[in-house]
Amino acid sequence: MSVAPRIALIAFRLESNGHAPVIARTEFETNGYLCGQDILDDLARPAPMMPTEFSGFVDTMNGLRAWEPVPIASANGSAAGPVEQAFFEEFVADVRARLTAAGPVDAVFFAQHGAATATVETDPDGVLFKCVRDIVGPDIPMATTFDLHANVSLLMTDTVDYVASYLTNPHVDQFERGAEAAEAIHAMLGGRHTAVHRVQLPLIPPSIAQNTKSGPYADHIAFGQTFIDDTIANVSICSGFSLGDTVKNGLSVTVTAWNGDAARAQEVATTIAERIWSERERYLVKMTPLDEAVAMMKVRNADASMPSLLFADVADNPGGGGRGNTPYILKAFLEAECRDIVVAPFFDPDLAAEAFTKGEGAEFVARFNRAETTTFSEPMEWKAKVVRLRDKPFVGRRGIRAGRTIDLGPTAVLACDGVRVVVISHRNQFLDPAILESLDIAMDEPRGLVVKSRGHFRAAVDETFSDDRIIEVDVPGLTTPALHRVPYRNVKRPIYPLDPETEWSPTAENDFATPQRISNV
Numbered sequence: 001m002s003v004a005p006r007i008a009l010i011a012f013r014l015e016s017n018g019h020a021p022v023i024a025r026t027e028f029e030t031n032g033y034l035c036g037q038d039i040l041d042d043l044a045r046p047a048p049m050m051p052t053e054f055s056g057f058v059d060t061m062n063g064l065r066a067w068e069p070v071p072i073a074s075a076n077g078s079a080a081g082p083v084e085q086a087f088f089e090e091f092v093a094d095v096r097a098r099l100t101a102a103g104p105v106d107a108v109f110f111a112q113h114g115a116a117t118a119t120v121e122t123d124p125d126g127v128l129f130k131c132v133r134d135i136v137g138p139d140i141p142m143a144t145t146f147d148l149h150a151n152v153s154l155l156m157t158d159t160v161d162y163v164a165s166y167l168t169n170p171h172v173d174q175f176e177r178g179a180e181a182a183e184a185i186h187a188m189l190g191g192r193h194t195a196v197h198r199v200q201l202p203l204i205p206p207s208i209a210q211n212t213k214s215g216p217y218a219d220h221i222a223f224g225q226t227f228i229d230d231t232i233a234n235v236s237i238c239s240g241f242s243l244g245d246t247v248k249n250g251l252s253v254t255v256t257a258w259n260g261d262a263a264r265a266q267e268v269a270t271t272i273a274e275r276i277w278s279e280r281e282r283y284l285v286k287m288t289p290l291d292e293a294v295a296m297m298k299v300r301n302a303d304a305s306m307p308s309l310l311f312a313d314v315a316d317n318p319g320g321g322g323r324g325n326t327p328y329i330l331k332a333f334l335e336a337e338c339r340d341i342v343v344a345p346f347f348d349p350d351l352a353a354e355a356f357t358k359g360e361g362a363e364f365v366a367r368f369n370r371a372e373t374t375t376f377s378e379p380m381e382w383k384a385k386v387v388r389l390r391d392k393p394f395v396g397r398r399g400i401r402a403g404r405t406i407d408l409g410p411t412a413v414l415a416c417d418g419v420r421v422v423v424i425s426h427r428n429q430f431l432d433p434a435i436l437e438s439l440d441i442a443m444d445e446p447r448g449l450v451v452k453s454r455g456h457f458r459a460a461v462d463e464t465f466s467d468d469r470i471i472e473v474d475v476p477g478l479t480t481p482a483l484h485r486v487p488y489r490n491v492k493r494p495i496y497p498l499d500p501e502t503e504w505s506p507t508a509e510n511d512f513a514t515p516q517r518i519s520n521v
Contacts, residue, residue, distance in 0.1 A: 003066060004065075005065075005106035006067070006104070006105045007069060007070060007105060007107045007185065008136075009054060010108065010109070010132065011054065011074040012074075012075050012116065013051060013077060013112060014077040014079070014080070014124070015079040015113050015149060015321065016080065016081060016083065016115060016116050016117040016246075016321070017080065017243045017320060017322075018081070018082070018246060018489070019081070021080065023077050023080035023081055024084050030407075031076045031077060031078050035073045035074070040069060045405075047396075047404055051178075052404065053145045053177055055175055056180075057181055057182045064182065072099055073095050078428065079317075079321045082117045083124065092127065092131050104136075106140065107141040107143075107185045109178075109181055111144075112145065114149070114151065114165075115241035115244055122246055122490075123153045123248065125150075126156045129155070133159050141185050141189060143162035143185050143188075144162070145166075146164070146238060148167070148168075148169055148238050149239060149241040151241055151252075152200070152238050153248050157198040157254055161256075162181065162184040162233070163196060164180045164234050169455060170457075170458050170460075171400050184234075193260045194256050195256070195260045197255050197266045199269040201251045201277055202250055202496060202502050203250060203277065203497075204240065205242065205251060206283060206481040206497075207243075207314065207317075207320065207479065209283040209285050211455060211458070213458075213467075215282070216283055220272070220275065220276050220279075223275060224237050227255075227268045232256075235268065237252075237276075238252045238254070242483060243479060247491070249495070251276065253276070254269065255268045274506060280496055283497070287314070287474035290328060290332055290475050291332075293329070294332050296471065297311075297333060297338045297447075298338060300448060308446065308465075309469050310448075310451060310470045311329060311471050311473050312470060313473060313475065313477070314472050315482075317429055317454035317477075318429040318453075319429040320478075321479060322477055322479040323377050324347035324428070324429065325347045327378055327380040328476065330416075334382060337417070337418070338418060339418025339419070340447040340448065341418060341450060342421075342422065342450070343420070343421045343422065344451060344452070345428060345452060346423050346424065347423075347427045348424075350371050351370070351412070352410045352412045352423045355386045355389065355412035356410055361387075363385045364383075365381055374478070383417075385414065385415045386414060387420065389410075390439060394438045396432040398432060398434075398463070400431055400459055400460075402432070408435070411425065411439070413441075422435070429454070431459075433461065433463070443463065483497060484497075484498065
């Protein structure tokens with residue numbers, strides 16, 4: 001190894017909803033697909049698009065030692081359905097070619113999401129890891145970060161030397177996890193060795209039960225952190241992506257131990273898994289029916305002294321593969337003549353384009369979802385006025401994209417009677433107050449705010465809305481937390497809570513995530 005080790009940087013980030021439309025190359029390009037030097041150039045910008053984990057890794061490694069970054073490829077896909085198999089194979093082939101051409105490297109850092117599937121391949125993350133391992137050889141340190149919604153397979157944990165998943169949900173510690181990976185690789189380059197052990201439970205926690213501010217997931221992550229010491233380097237408790245519909249579904253506990261102490265890693269992972277399993281009923285959830293949400297809004301309209309409310313459309317979360325355009329809450333509020341409401345954002349490129357053609361001040365009949373064929377994205381018409389137009393990226397101010405570039409494409413604010421709808425052209429969830437502020441709308445201005453998001457909005461709205469003013473509304477959608485409504489096809493059964501009588505013990509088969517196919521890519 002040279003005095004300045006060469007470290008490869010690679011990312012393939014996708015959270016695949018098994019029931020959402022397939023994602024193609026174009027959406028990766030919209031969200032950030034860069035290779036080679038372009039990755040480092042982007043990271044040098046004041047508000048980069050590249051994964052925050054890369055920033056944490058690069059900045060920390062710069063402070064630890066002299067080193068040479070070897071940027072290979074980074075593809076970021078907004079949460080969607082499975083990735084097209086052809087594009088995935090193209091990406092892996094590109095990584096192989098670039099990594100081979102770059103020459104020998106001394107370590108590899110991956111900034112992954114961890115819940116990808118392809119239209120054929122069930123474990124793209126594991127396949128990518130294996131491809132890189134085959135190139136660099138068995139002795140080169142490889143570390144990865146994961147979103148805590150990763151569906152973790154044995155191939156994934158058997159191929160890398162260090163796993164660090166987020167500890168926060170909403171995710172506000174990406175930089176820190178990248179920094180942790182840098183420190184781990186620095187230690188491994190200095191001669192330290194690891195052992196990685198994963199235990200997976202037959203448990204799918206519903207998405208809205210995964211807040212790390214309070215509740216069962218917060219308690220279990222905190223419990224895991226009590227094991228960190230000179231031997232246990234990392235405890236990653238990944239709730240998994242509940243809507244992945246894959247054999248990888250299921251909460252996992254992955255422990256990385258120093259000194260190659262596999263026995264201790266297994267002991268700690270098993271202890272944590274046993275506690276989580278014993279408290280599995282804590283993950284059951286309850287949402288607010290739509291008619292009750294409407295009644296709450298009517299009360300706010302009638303009594304100005306009552307605090308405003310935020311209504312979360314958790315079943316139509318673009319951050320989980322939802323289209324961000326189901327009309328159920330919007331239509332119910334309009335038909336009930338509720339007023340002083342903002343809905344943000346609503347994904348409808350055709351409607352946004354029409355608003356731009358007509359211009360600010362124009363009045364017309366807005367046809368929502370005119371080109372959509374996805375289940376739940378039902379068409380709706382309502383008279384509207386164009387009150388604001390914007391087509392310019394902006395910088396996130398608070399939450400999971402703070403300090404990073406956000407590009408929603410051409411955006412229009414339409415006034416539909418007493419409801420303003422923020423119509424966007426690049427699918428995204430409500431994840432930063434700047435989404436409203438860039439349109440001259442203050443967070444505390446409306447009496448009711450409807451957001452398309454499962455939970456990341458909480459890190460963006462905490463200045464205005466306390467937890468008791470956040471209402472999770474029970475309506476249909478591709479990302480519903482009501483798991484009994486999800487048409488699962490591939491999840492291994494039995495699994496809790498779909499099968500309430502599911503049994504598990506540490507001696508049970510632990511391989512809930514064996515890939516069904518490994519691509520020859």
